[in-house]
Amino acid sequence: MGRKESYEEKTEQLIQPFIDENNFELVDVEYVKEGSDWYLRVYIDKEGGITVNDCELISRAFNEVLDRENYIPDQYIFEVSSPGLLRPIKKEKDYARSIGKLIDIKLYKAVDKCKEFTGVLKAYDKDTVTLEFDDETEQTFERANLAMIRWAFCD
Numbered sequence: 001m002g003r004k005e006s007y008e009e010k011t012e013q014l015i016q017p018f019i020d021e022n023n024f025e026l027v028d029v030e031y032v033k034e035g036s037d038w039y040l041r042v043y044i045d046k047e048g049g050i051t052v053n054d055c056e057l058i059s060r061a062f063n064e065v066l067d068r069e070n071y072i073p074d075q076y077i078f079e080v081s082s083p084g085l086l087r088p089i090k091k092e093k094d095y096a097r098s099i100g101k102l103i104d105i106k107l108y109k110a111v112d113k114c115k116e117f118t119g120v121l122k123a124y125d126k127d128t129v130t131l132e133f134d135d136e137t138e139q140t141f142e143r144a145n146l147a148m149i150r151w152a153f154c155d
Helices: 003-021 052-069 092-098
Strands: 025-034 037-045 077-081 102-111 114-124 128-132 138-142 146-151
Touching (some): 003 037, 003 052, 037 052
Antiparallel strands (some): 114 128
């Protein structure tokens, strides 16, 4: 496990009690570099959506833990936010709740000369996802080839 993954995992472990205490869902944690800055981002959700006050509550509480534990030696910016409408599907629970929903995927390597597909998620396992298209055909994609998978945004 690399340091990025290690920081994300440690953050998940430390922040989960705050999330549970407030009846939120921990959607994702990411430690990423954008430009010259590192960001530690925590994405939370709840039934009915997350408010700015919810984000502030978790941010304030967890800042104390970050100061005390001091497990990330780099300088970074800590953010807590909603995952938004176009949140990626990453965890097992995200896949399970996405069955029957319209999904957008982008691939690293083209399949049938195409790298982008939109269809209804019909099935998934640890190695593949299967989409059904408007013409009722199905296609299975390797999860290792998924550059992005998220709910499709329809107007």
